[in-house]
Amino acid sequence: MLEHDLAPATRPLIIDGIVLTTPIGGMLTEWARKWGTRIALVHGDQRMTYAALDHHVDRLAGALQKSGLVRGDRILVQMPNSIGLVTILLAALRLGVHPIMAMPAQRAHDLNALVANAQPVAYFAARELHGFQYEVLARSLQQAHPCLRLIVLDGAEVPEDYLQLSALDAPFHPPQPPALTDLALLLLSGGTTGTPKLIPRTHADYAFTFLRSAEMAGVDETTVYLAILPGAHNFILSSPGILGVLSRGGRVVLANAASCDEIMPLIEKESVTHIALVPPLLRLWIEARKWERSDLSSLRLLQIGGARVDAALVKQAQQLFGTMIQQVYGMAEGLICYTRLDDAQHVILNTQGRPMSREDDILIVDSDDHEVTLGETGELLTRGPYTISGYFNAAEHNVSSFTAEGYYRTGDVVCQDADGNITVMGRLKEQINRAGEKIAVAEVEAALTRHPDIEEAVVVAAPDPHLGERICAFLKGASRDLTDIAIREFLRENGMAAYKIPDQYGWISHWPQTAVGKLDRKKLAVLAQARHG
Incomplete structure (x- = not known):
C-alpha cells in the first residue's frame, strides 16, 4: 500500500458514529480553543x-x-x-x-x-x-x-x-x-x-482509533494519564494513550522509566488516574507493593495489554491497587479490543475484550481458512474502517498477510464467546513476546550465525516470571569457548537492539527432532527451562 491521494478533503467522514472533519494536526488547535489554559503535558519539571x-x-x-x-x-x-x-x-x-x-x-x-x-x-x-x-x-x-x-x-x-x-x-x-x-x-x-x-x-482511521479508545477508557478532563511504555507504541500513542487523552482535555505525564521506586512516587505526585502496563511489568508492580508505600489511591483505571495475562494476576492487581482493570488486545495494523468498564468480573479476568467498533469484521478460521464454530480456536482474521489493507512498500508481505477478501491475517490463535469477547490462546508464527516486545525468532537466529564460531543457532521462548517470555539461544559450533558475554557484545556491535539479545545461552551437540524428523522446538524450550534451574 503506497501513499494515499493527496487531494484535499471535501466533506466530513463518519466512522461508526464518530464525525471526523479535521486532520490530526488541526485537531490540536481545536483542543487548544477548548482547554487553552489547562495543562496538556508534563515531563519532569516541564509543564x-x-x-x-x-x-x-x-x-x-x-x-x-x-x-x-x-x-x-x-x-x-x-x-x-x-x-x-x-x-x-x-x-x-x-x-x-x-x-x-x-x-x-x-x-x-x-x-x-x-x-x-x-x-x-x-x-x-x-x-x-x-x-x-x-x-x-x-x-x-x-x-x-x-x-x-x-x-x-x-x-x-x-x-x-x-x-x-x-x-x-x-x-x-x-x-x-x-x-x-x-x-x-x-x-x-x-x-x-x-x-x-x-x-x-490515515488521519481518519487513526483519529477514529484514539477518539473511540478514549470513550472505551472513560477519559475526560479530569484524566491524568501516565505514559511509561514507549510513546511510539500504538498502545501508548492511541489506545487511548497520549492522543486519546489530549482529545478529551486530560493531562499526559511522560516518563522514561518504569521502575517502581521512580514511577509510584510520580503517580502520587501527579495524582495519576490512568496507566497502561504489559503483564511482566504488572508482576513487578505487584511485587514492589510489598515495600513501596506511595499513595496510589488516585488510580482509576489500569490497562493491561501487549500479551495475554493470567486471570489470577488480574484479580491480584484489582485487590492490591483498588482500581478498575481493562484488558486491551489489538495491533498497530488496526483492530483494537477492550473489556468494557462495566463488564462482568469473569469477562475482565478471563478475556481480552471485544472489538471497539460495530464495523469491525472478524473471522476465526482453521488452517484451510474455513470459519470455525463458536468457541473453537483458530486464527483471527480482521478487516474494518480503521484496519489497513496493506503494508507500506511490501508487496510480497501483502500477499501472505491479507486475504483476497481484504482480511488481515493477525497470526493470533483465539477463541470467541457468545458475547463477542476474544481470548488469545497463542501465535501461529515463531515469535517471542518479551516484556511486551515482539521478537522474530528468525532474526535473532540469523544474527547469531553471523558469528564465525557459531555454525547453527535455534532460538526458543521459555516462560519467565519477570519478562513473560525470555529469549533462549541454543548453539552448535566447532568451539564452545565462546562466552555469553562475548556473544552479547558481538550482537550489540552488529546493531541488534538490547531487547532482542538472548537472555540465556546453551551449547548443544544435536538437535531434538519430532517423529517426522522436524526440529522439535518444544523439547528445546523444556531443556531451556531445565537448564535455567
Whole structure:
C-alpha cells in the first residue's frame, strides 16, 4: 500500500458514529480553543498548557518548513517519552509530513532497513538516553543513506552540522491541509520476519482509533494519564494513550522509566488516574507493593495489554491497587479490543475484550481458512474502517498477510464467546513476546550465525516470571569457548537492539527432532527451562 491521494478533503467522514472533519494536526488547535489554559503535558519539571502546545507545534512546523520539509516527505522519529516526541509528531502531521515512529531501543539493524524502505529525509532523536549516544547512530545512518539530509537532536551540545530541537522556531505558513484519507503516519509492526514492516495509518482511521479508545477508557478532563511504555507504541500513542487523552482535555505525564521506586512516587505526585502496563511489568508492580508505600489511591483505571495475562494476576492487581482493570488486545495494523468498564468480573479476568467498533469484521478460521464454530480456536482474521489493507512498500508481505477478501491475517490463535469477547490462546508464527516486545525468532537466529564460531543457532521462548517470555539461544559450533558475554557484545556491535539479545545461552551437540524428523522446538524450550534451574 503506497501513499494515499493527496487531494484535499471535501466533506466530513463518519466512522461508526464518530464525525471526523479535521486532520490530526488541526485537531490540536481545536483542543487548544477548548482547554487553552489547562495543562496538556508534563515531563519532569516541564509543564505545557494546551495553548502553549499549539503555539509550539505551529512554530516547530514553521521551522521544519524553513528547513526544506514539504508535504508528503517522510521523517524517522526515534524519540523517548518527552514533550519533544509529542511536538514533533503533531508538527509533522500539521505540515503533512509523515513520521515513521521508531522505538528508542531500536538500533542500526532495524533502522537501516526502515530507512532503505521508506527513504525518510530527516531523523529526529534524543542526543543521549540511558547512556546510548544517538548522535553516533545518526552519523552512521546519514553516511549509509544519502536521503537523510537533516538530523535533529534533542539535547545539549549538539554537533554543529545537526539541528538542535529546542532551537527550532519559525513562523508557519500553512500549506493546503492533508485530507482525512491521506497518509498520516507510519507505525512499526511487531512482525515475525525480523525487519519491522511499516503500517500506513490515515488521519481518519487513526483519529477514529484514539477518539473511540478514549470513550472505551472513560477519559475526560479530569484524566491524568501516565505514559511509561514507549510513546511510539500504538498502545501508548492511541489506545487511548497520549492522543486519546489530549482529545478529551486530560493531562499526559511522560516518563522514561518504569521502575517502581521512580514511577509510584510520580503517580502520587501527579495524582495519576490512568496507566497502561504489559503483564511482566504488572508482576513487578505487584511485587514492589510489598515495600513501596506511595499513595496510589488516585488510580482509576489500569490497562493491561501487549500479551495475554493470567486471570489470577488480574484479580491480584484489582485487590492490591483498588482500581478498575481493562484488558486491551489489538495491533498497530488496526483492530483494537477492550473489556468494557462495566463488564462482568469473569469477562475482565478471563478475556481480552471485544472489538471497539460495530464495523469491525472478524473471522476465526482453521488452517484451510474455513470459519470455525463458536468457541473453537483458530486464527483471527480482521478487516474494518480503521484496519489497513496493506503494508507500506511490501508487496510480497501483502500477499501472505491479507486475504483476497481484504482480511488481515493477525497470526493470533483465539477463541470467541457468545458475547463477542476474544481470548488469545497463542501465535501461529515463531515469535517471542518479551516484556511486551515482539521478537522474530528468525532474526535473532540469523544474527547469531553471523558469528564465525557459531555454525547453527535455534532460538526458543521459555516462560519467565519477570519478562513473560525470555529469549533462549541454543548453539552448535566447532568451539564452545565462546562466552555469553562475548556473544552479547558481538550482537550489540552488529546493531541488534538490547531487547532482542538472548537472555540465556546453551551449547548443544544435536538437535531434538519430532517423529517426522522436524526440529522439535518444544523439547528445546523444556531443556531451556531445565537448564535455567
